[in-house]
Amino acid sequence: MSTILIAEARFYPHLNDMLLEGARAAIEAAGHKHETLTVPGALELPGAIALAARSGRFCAFVALGVVIRGETYHFEAVSNESARGLMDLTLQGFAIGNGILTVENEEQARVRADPRLGNKGGGAAEAALSLFQLREKYAP
């Protein structure tokens, strides 16, 4: 059994709670332990994961957050840079599932975050686990 770190950006707490529920359920169903850290927004997620990884305590990471389009270019900056940061870490060999929703409105986010509907938190956890398993197989 290994520990997976869930990093959550708590910008929209009620939506994040659903992502968290799905991610935790998927990790537990796979027989792993999990811990959760919280940061203010999605832009902090890659840095938080990079820092936590230095502890050497986690076999995989799940990034959870919700970015909803506003009036300015900020949406693109937060959406694209959080994804880029996570991908940079992934290509360095970290097993990371990206569960950051980038949506037009709250209803789109709700449908995707709800574990009984889109369950994107659970999907991100399963993606992290799949990369972890590949690393165990090819680069143990």
Ligand SMILES: Nc1c(NC[C@H](O)[C@H](O)[C@H](O)CO)[nH]c(=O)[nH]c1=O
């Ligand atoms: N607008 C959203 C943000 N913005 C905040 C940034 O992520 C960041 O925390 C701030 O710029 C300080 O570095 N974050 C989200 O997670 N969702 C948003 O919709």
Ligand SMILES: CC(=O)[C@@H](O)COP(=O)(O)O
């Ligand atoms: C991520 C966003 O687009 C949003 O939260 C920021 O809104 P705005 O562009 O209206 O400042």
